[in-house]
Amino acid sequence: MDVQRYISSGILESYVFGMLPETEQGEVETAVLQYPDVKAAVSSLQLDKERFVQLYAIAPPAGIKERLMEAIRLENTPEGNNLLPDELRAPAAAPANGKYHRREKAPKETPVKQLPVTKTSSNDRLWKYLTAAIVVLLIGSVVMNFFFFQKSTDYKSRYKSLIATKEKLEADKAQQSQASLKKTDSSALAEVDPLSNPDFKWTKITGGGAYAGNEVSVGWNARTQGVYLQATLMPVPPAGKQYQLWAIVNKKLVDAGVFETGAAVSQQLQQMKAMTVAQGFAITLEKKGGSPDPSMDQVCMSAKIAR
Structure with missing residues (x-):
């Protein structure tokens, strides 16, 4: 697998943001186990995501934790009841009407066993309050997630656009390179x-x-300015000497480079210096390595280019 192309495809971003189907999630997790570069890329994206969430996190209302803990501690007390919202408070006891009534003898009643009073009603109110607080936090989380999803979608779109632009530039560069290579x-x-x-x-x-x-x-190509030489029948020069080719340009000799001679190179083409103009060629015997100026008393042979 081409790991770098896989990393730059955008699938890892979708995995970190939870936007991949289960089958593709499994493929990413397998790649994480197999390729250290993929694992490092996923870890980096997860860290970026955590930083982003922390940067835009919605803090809960100040003091909500203290109020919840205080309400739990003072459960079933007037102080705890006052900490609850109005709609969750227990109703106050009905006051007496203040009138005196004639005391009458109450009829004999059958004794009834007093059952212990349960705390269900008070607990229900407390849990309703806790539920309401959790719902508020959940709504904040949903809003945050929606905002983050919109941002991640925008970043993903921009990322894909950059990838497409990069691929197009690489394709254009490759096409230009091929054209240049073909021309060469x-x-x-x-x-x-x-x-x-x-x-x-x-x-x-x-x-x-x-x-x-x-x-x-000597062969000369006026179009490409190329010059080639074949020393068909040319002796080996004396020690410390070397034959040099000159192009005849307007009755002047222009250096075209030194060349080798002898039976070993008699059938070989030797590339000489390029010439833009030449009316003929001449050969001189110079010191080994050649001379910038021709030794006119050492001209061995010359000829004009046939027209």
Whole structure:
């Protein structure tokens, strides 16, 4: 699995925010166990989520905890009853009407066993109050969750947009690289076989005098400015010396580089310095490594380019 692409897909954000179906949640949890990078990414997202929740958390009303604990401690007392909201307080005892009545002899009644008074009514009121407080907190939590969901949805949308933009830029870059590489390859292919390339004009340079029987072929491509040399019949120079090729430009010699000679390289093409203009070529014998200026008394051979 391409871990980095999986991390940047946005599925981990959905997992942390609880917006994935159970099947995909299982896949993420499996990836967390298998890949440390995925586990680290999930941990980082969970930490960011916790910080976000803490930043926008809705605090409960001040003193609500103290009031709840005090109401529990003073349960079934007038003080505790006064701490409850009006709708949850026990009704006050009905006052006497203040009138005196003639005392009459009460009829004999059958004694009734007094049952213990339960605290159900008072407990019910207390639990109703606690429930109301919990509902208030729950509503606050729901509002917070809705706000957080809206924010996370907005961030997820922006994240997907950034990913799409990044992928498009990478695709454009790859396409440009391929086009550039194709252009480079095309230029290279044109130079692969200068001997068969019609853009190259080959000039055979033969020697005279001390260099009679020596022969060098030079190919020049006016379009690409490429220059190649083949030392077909050229002796090895004296120690400390090397043959150098010159392009003839407006009756002046322009350095085209030194080259190797001998039987070992007689069939090889040697790439020389590029030339924008050339009317012919000449060869001189220079010190090893070449010379910036030609030794005119050491010109071995020369020839003009056939038109």
